[in-house]
Amino acid sequence: MNTVKSNRECVTFPPADSAIPAGPEADRLRSGPVSASPQTTWPDLLTEAELIDFLRIREVCGEADPANVIENLKRTRPLPCLYISRKPLYPLADIREWVSEQTKVHS
Secondary structure, rough: OEEHHHHHHHOEEEOOOOOOOOOOOHHHOOOOOOOOOOOOOOOOOOHHHHHHOOOOHHHHHHOOOOOHHHHHHHHHHOOOOOOEEEEEEHHHHHHHHHHHHHHHHHO
8 A cells, every 4th residue: 555645634545556446436546645625724824725625615616717716716805815935825814704704794
């Protein structure tokens, strides 16, 4: 067995020569580690990929490109974001507050 470790999870994969059934599930298994879902701990500053997981963009928007959804939220609503070395980072506390404010505004 091959084990892949990251800062959020430890995923074990079967050996490459083991039989994996055909179909969509096989494609998912061959694609490598997936994020832990639902994730129970989050860093104080989220990357765009972590923000997509945190907001469950893929579940909510289905086939839409998650990065486009985030860009749209930054344009149309004041999505909290800061840039470090030209990379967008999203403060978790501000994102939680933003979600709460958006819920109050649109309910």
